[in-house]
Amino acid sequence: MRINKRAIEDLDRQPLPETRQVFWDDKLAGFGLRRTPKGKIAYVLKYRVRGDVRQRFETLGDWPAMLPDDARAEAEEFRSAASRGRDLAAERDAAAKAERQAALDESRRAIPITELLDGWRAATQAALASRIAAEQTGSYERELLRLEAQILRPSIGATTVGAFDPAQFKTLLASQASASTAGNLRSLILRFSAHVSEEMDRRGMPISWPDSYKLKKGRGQRWQRYTxxxxxxxxxxxxxxxxxxxxxxxxxxxxxxxxxxxxxxxxxxxxxxxxxxxxxxxxxxxxxxxxxxxxxxxxxxxxxxxxxxxxxxxxxxxxxxxxxxxxxxxxxxxxxxxxxxxxxxxxxxxxxxxxxxxxxxxxxxxxxxxxxxxxxxxxxxxxxxxxxxxxxxxxxxxxxxxxxxxxxxxxxxxxxxxxxxxNGKPQISRETWGFDVPFEEARIRRLVQPRRAVAAAPRSSGSRRRATS
The missing domain is CATH 1.10.443.10 (Intergrase catalytic core)
Structure with a gap:
């Protein structure tokens, strides 16, 4: 059949088929119409790319959204590219994927990391409150919250998700003077990274950050003991x-x-x-x-x-x-x-x-x-x-x-x-073990570091006074 507007309208008036039907154009090889049992009509093309024996089958569009002449021109463009060894469908898919990725990256650039930090902090504070209510220790959660406020958040600043390089985490860990702080900070970073991954997946914008970091320094002098x-x-x-x-x-x-x-x-x-x-x-x-x-x-x-x-x-x-x-x-x-x-x-x-x-x-x-x-x-x-x-x-x-x-x-x-x-003291009784005098409360005096002397600002020549002996 010759695929044109009249032929498609005649086909559309016929009773619905029990199975899918395909009608091929009598002029352009591989160009055809596909009609489903539900009455949907679409333009199709089967073709081979030069140098590849595989046969490809491409849906070009639906009737009546796409007119027959436009579909024929599309089919001719596909066949012309295929004769030169190009797969137009694959090229368009790659271009569409790149466009989607660019839009996704642009969306990520609009999300401040501090927004994700706020979400992690709220979740951690809720977990801490739950542990305290259950009479459980929450010292570790408190330490992570402290490190987030004092180290992690200031280091990130106003950076957005799209512009952030997670390699900065490695640099941040290496800059810690204390091995213990570095270890706890690493735990914080890994927990935050997991939170970011879950949140970005939920938003339909998957992101991949490292899930491990090797510390240059050890975990401190864990061999120490008192004599x-x-x-x-x-x-x-x-x-x-x-x-x-x-x-x-x-x-x-x-x-x-x-x-x-x-x-x-x-x-x-x-x-x-x-x-x-x-x-x-x-x-x-x-x-x-x-x-x-x-x-x-x-x-x-x-x-x-x-x-x-x-x-x-x-x-x-x-x-x-x-x-x-x-x-x-x-x-x-x-x-x-x-x-x-x-x-x-x-x-x-x-x-x-x-x-x-x-x-x-x-x-x-x-x-x-x-x-x-x-x-x-x-x-x-x-x-x-x-x-x-x-x-x-x-x-x-x-x-x-x-x-x-x-x-x-x-x-x-x-x-x-x-x-x-x-020192001339008697031996401690093994009945009282030294706890034989009344207990007294005591306050710990906080040691305050002396303030540094602040140099006085130089006076202007108009206000300078002559020193007296």
Missing amino acids: LDEIARLFIAAGAFGRRGALLRFMILTACRKSEGVRAKRSRIVLDDAVVGPYWLQIGGTTKNRQEHRVPLSPAAVALLRWLPDRSTRTTPETDLIFSGRGGKVMSSWSDLATSVFSAAGIAGRTFHDFRRTVVSVLGDHGFDAVVTDKLLNHAASSSMTGVMAVYQRAEMLALQRQAIERWAELLFAEIDRQGAA
Whole structure:
């Protein structure tokens, strides 16, 4: 048939076919009409590109949106390009794809990264509020929020998504002086990148940022530990810092984390268990590995808890927290405490987390099994054990833990007695463990750096005065 307007109109008036029909033009080879059972009529073309044996089938347009003469001209253009070895359909698809990509890039350029940062921050703050409501630790989320506000956001500035080069993240990580800060910042960047990827996918504008970064520096001096002499000096020095000092002593006696110690509650201290002895119950949300853990309490730790009164003032409501801060809140301002305690003990450049490494190292030096001492630290099994043991070793070993922690207290106080004897002090009673004087609250004085002298601005010649002797 000759494909023209009249022929198509005649075809359109015929009854609908049961199956798809194709009618070929009797003049232009490969040019035809396709009619579906629903009555839709479209122009089609089958052709081969020079140098390629594959036959291609292209839909050129629909009737009546496209007129027959326009469709024929389109078909002739396709065949002419094919005779020269060009695939016009592929070229047009590539051009359309490039145009869509350009439009997408332009859309991305209009999105400020700070807008995505705001979304990540809101989600993280919501997660933090949920954890706090469930009595879980939120220190890590707080640290990420701090790094976002102080380091990540200022480094990004007013950059848009389309103009941002994620290689800047690598430069930012390399510029951090602290290995610990670099590690936490890397975690922040990876979390933010995942948020950006999810948000841009939701907007229909996929984006790909690196999902890993290698830090040039290590994770810090994780091998550091105190000697018995040093840890005893710290224990003694902490006695002058009231409730905060009591918390440090409790951390030394139990090898607990700082984030766990500040959330210790009276209601979770069990002192009268006739089977396993006194222990501190850490619920799953307050531990790093999210698992419930029983911390055996040595006689020294029990004496400390019995000696320390609840915090009660006019401005402090009743609270279950043992080491409550002001207003019944979780204790904070660790930097000031660290500066004061380490200065009083004559120790510099260390951290409170080194308490944990010290406890298990000293116990290891005195013959205690590494698996038992690791149970004291409540590490995730996959982190501290390998292979089958990490999967199957689920014993609590509470009795062995108790032997270890009681032995630790004895070693610590033996060293404290040794230092006391050198200063003419009597040996500490193993009934009171030194907690035999009334407790006194103490405030930590914040150390203020002296201000630098500011040079006076030079006066103008009109206001200059003659110096007098």
